[in-house]
Structures are given as structure tokens and as C-alpha cells.
Amino acid sequence: MEVPFIDLDIQYEEIKNEIKPVLENIYKKGDFILGEEVSQFEKEFADYCGVDYGVGVNSGTDSLFLALKAFDIGEGDEVIVPAFTYAASSLAISYTGAKPVFCDIKEDSYNINPELIEEEITDNTKAIMVVHLYGQAADMEPILEVADKHNLKIIEDCAQAHGCLYRGTQIGTNGKEQINTDKERKVGSFGDVGCFSFYPTKNLGSFGDGGMVITKDKEVRDKLRMLRNYGRKDKYHHVDIGYNSRLDTVQAAVLRVKLNYLKEWNDERKKNAKLYNKKLSSVQDVITPTEKEYSRHVYHVYALRIKNDGRDKAVEKLKDNGIGVIIHYPIPLHLQPVYEDLGYKKGDFPVSERIASEVLSLPVYPGIKEEQIDYVVKVIKQIVHSS
Numbered sequence: 001m002e003v004p005f006i007d008l009d010i011q012y013e014e015i016k017n018e019i020k021p022v023l024e025n026i027y028k029k030g031d032f033i034l035g036e037e038v039s040q041f042e043k044e045f046a047d048y049c050g051v052d053y054g055v056g057v058n059s060g061t062d063s064l065f066l067a068l069k070a071f072d073i074g075e076g077d078e079v080i081v082p083a084f085t086y087a088a089s090s091l092a093i094s095y096t097g098a099k100p101v102f103c104d105i106k107e108d109s110y111n112i113n114p115e116l117i118e119e120e121i122t123d124n125t126k127a128i129m130v131v132h133l134y135g136q137a138a139d140m141e142p143i144l145e146v147a148d149k150h151n152l153k154i155i156e157d158c159a160q161a162h163g164c165l166y167r168g169t170q171i172g173t174n175g176k177e178q179i180n181t182d183k184e185r186k187v188g189s190f191g192d193v194g195c196f197s198f199y200p201t202k203n204l205g206s207f208g209d210g211g212m213v214i215t216k217d218k219e220v221r222d223k224l225r226m227l228r229n230y231g232r233k234d235k236y237h238h239v240d241i242g243y244n245s246r247l248d249t250v251q252a253a254v255l256r257v258k259l260n261y262l263k264e265w266n267d268e269r270k271k272n273a274k275l276y277n278k279k280l281s282s283v284q285d286v287i288t289p290t291e292k293e294y295s296r297h298v299y300h301v302y303a304l305r306i307k308n309d310g311r312d313k314a315v316e317k318l319k320d321n322g323i324g325v326i327i328h329y330p331i332p333l334h335l336q337p338v339y340e341d342l343g344y345k346k347g348d349f350p351v352s353e354r355i356a357s358e359v360l361s362l363p364v365y366p367g368i369k370e371e372q373i374d375y376v377v378k379v380i381k382q383i384v385h386s387s
């Protein structure tokens with residue numbers, strides 16, 4: 001049996017009859033960049049997340065970069081970011097000239113450990129970039145508290161967490177307004193901005209690159225609109241060194257159709273994750289993911305941990321048996337060659353380092369069949385029992 005890591009054709013089959021006429025219409029109108037569909041999708045996606053404004057941009061990476069620029073973060077500034085995330089999170093910080101300052105994660109959620117944030121704060125710290133890794137919300141309540149106390153911006157990297165919900169227990173504040181964390185709300189609506197990627201394999205993916213920043217702040221929205229479009233205020237007045245980072249109309253049209261399916265697809269990911277959890281619950285050396293009480297996980301990634309140095313062998317055996325498996329991510333960011341000059345060393349973030357050596361991601365995409373899940377489980381059991 002073959003089990004690919006992801007099968008996008010299953011999604012396409014479900015939506016193709018809706019997509020084709022919409023695309024045909026765009027081709028005929030020739031309205032390719034920042035067209036009508038873009039502003040409609042910006043409204044619809046912001047609304048879906050429970051905030052007022054969305055600004056469509058070129059990619060998830062650019063959504064983070066432009067959000068940092070919108071807060072004038074750059075040379076001399078520091079931004080706190082988890083050591084265990086995809087490299088795009090910290091690269092976006094580096095593009096601005098600011099310094100990424102890494103922070104360790106929690107062993108159970110794989111997200112930033114709120115208790116460790118404060119010791120990373122200096123006079124130069126301007127923001128915390130929170131990543132909702134794998135589709136599980138980071139614990140926002142204590143993070144909002146630290147940010148409020150030190151007057152820091154919160155940038156949420158939601159690239160893996162479209163539709164994920166978070167619920168705390170109290171009423172927090174982010175400096176300007178009260179945040180009712182005791183009500184369940186979508187990630188991206190807690191911080192100053194929420195940043196999304198629509199890379200094709202994300203939970204909500206386009207037919208190319210795409211991204212969006214969502215915000216409740218009209219001024220931030222206006223700044224982002226300017227930054228994504230050559231820094232211009234109107235056609236010929238350039239008031240800032242802006243960029244070319246726009247969401248194109250075709251992607252927005254695809255995303256508008258797919259947004260209607262997001263809940264169904266997220267529910268399916270969750271159902272698949274629960275099947276794996278059940279079938280793998282008592283297998284030795286295997287740790288299944290934990291869904292925290294404050295988070296409604298959307299399983300962009302189903303990350304399994306294999307204890308006792310068994311991960312690399314397991315990956316090899318899964319591949320040999322026709323199973324698509326990926327490691328998200330084998331090297332924590334503080335140990336990446338690109339960040340050598342920041343002076344971090346092995347042992348600085350022990351939890352990130354250990355998790356990076358134990359995780360592997362199994363296929364969990366909407367449309368995977370239960371027989372395929374059973375086959376993956378069977379192979380995993382063979383691997384651990386033969387070791």
C-alpha cells in the first residue's frame with residue numbers, strides 16, 4: 001500500500017466545479033492583481049477569524065515581515081521567537097534587520113513556554129512572535145500578560161493554524177484593549193496582528209503562494225496596504241520604501257471557495273488524529289500528541305514522537321514501506337548555520353533539541369482512508385517491536 005504525505009487532488013475533486021467558472025471569469029476580466037476577489041476574501045477571512053481587517057500579501061513569510069515593518073521594527077531591535085518552529089518565522093525577523101531571540105518550548109504543546117519569555121526580554125525587545133505550531137494554539141493568556149507588562153507587540157504566526165480556537169480562563173489585556181480570553185476565539189485575534197500563509201499544503205491553501213495579515217487596528221491595516229504596494233499612498237505618491245507583495249486575484253478566488261470547506265477539512269484532520277491516537281496509545285516508545293484544554297487543535301501536522309533514539313530508523317522504515325513521512329523540524333533554529341553568529345550552542349534550549357530529535361509527522365490529510373491509517377499504524381508497531 002502507498003500512503004502519500006498529502007493528497008491535494010482529493011481537495012481539488014471536491015471543489016473543481018465551483019472553481020472553474022470563477023477562474024474563467026477572472027481570466028476574461030484580466031483583473032489579476034489585487035482585484036475584486038482579493039478585497040472580498042480579505043473581508044471574509046478577517047470575519048472568519050473574528051477581527052475587522054485583513055490585508056492580502058504574497059506569502060506567509062511576507063505577512064510576518066510586513067507586520068514587523070508595520071510596527072517599525074528593524075535594526076537594533078529584538079524579537080522573541082520559539083527555537084522550535086519553521087525557519088520562515090525567524091527569517092522574517094532577520095529581514096527587517098532586527099535580531100531573533102530564541103526561547104524554549106513546552107514539552108507537552110511544542111509551543112513557546114510562557115514562563116521562559118521574561119528572561120529573554122531586554123531594553124531592545126519590541127515584540128513576541130508566537131507560533132501556533134502544528135495547528136495547536138500557544139497558551140495566549142500568560143503571553144498577553146508578559147507582553148502587556150513590558151509593552152511588547154504580539155505577532156501571531158498562524159501559518160499552521162487556520163481555524164484553531166483558543167480559550168483561556170480570565171480577562172487579559174494587550175495594553176490598548178481588553179481581551180476576553182475566557183471566550184473561545186480564533187487564533188490570530190489575540191495579538192496585535194495574526195499572520196497566515198496560504199501555501200498550497202496548509203490547512204487553507206491556494207494554487208500558489210499567498211498570505212494575509214489580520215488586525216483590529218485600522219492604522220496598522222493602512223500601513224500594511226501601503227507596504228505591500230510599493231509604499232504608495234495613492235498612484236504616484238510614495239511615502240515609504242514599500243514592497244511588491246500582493247495577493248493575486250486567482251489565489252483569492254480559490255481561497256474564497258476553499259474557506260467554505262475549512263471547517264469540514266479541519267474536522268476531518270481531527271478525526272484522523274484521534275484514530276491515530278487511539279490506535280497508537282499503548283505502543284511502547286511512542287508518544288502521541290496532546291491536545292491542551294485551552295486549544296482546539298487543527299492538526300496541520302500530526303507529530304508523533306519516538307523515544308530512545310528510534311526516530312531516524314522509524315522514518316527510514318516508514319519510507320521503505322511506501323509511507324510519506326516528514327520531519328517538522330530536525331534542527332532547532334538556534335543551531336542552524338545561518339544563526340551561528342548569534343552565539344547559541346547545543347544545550348541552550350534542551351526541550352526544543354530533544355523534540356527535534358524525536359518527532360516525525362504522519363499523513364493526516366483530509367481524505368486519507370482508515371485502511372491507510374491502519375497500515376501506517378501496523379508499520380509503526382512492526383518497527384518499534386523489532387527494535
Ligand SMILES: *Cc1c(COP(=O)(O)O)cnc(C)c1O
Binds near residue numbers: 085197198210
Ligand atoms: C509555512 C510557514 C510559514 C511561511 O509561509 P510561506 O507562505 O511558505 O511563506 C511561516 N511560519 C510557519 C510556522 C509556517 O509553517
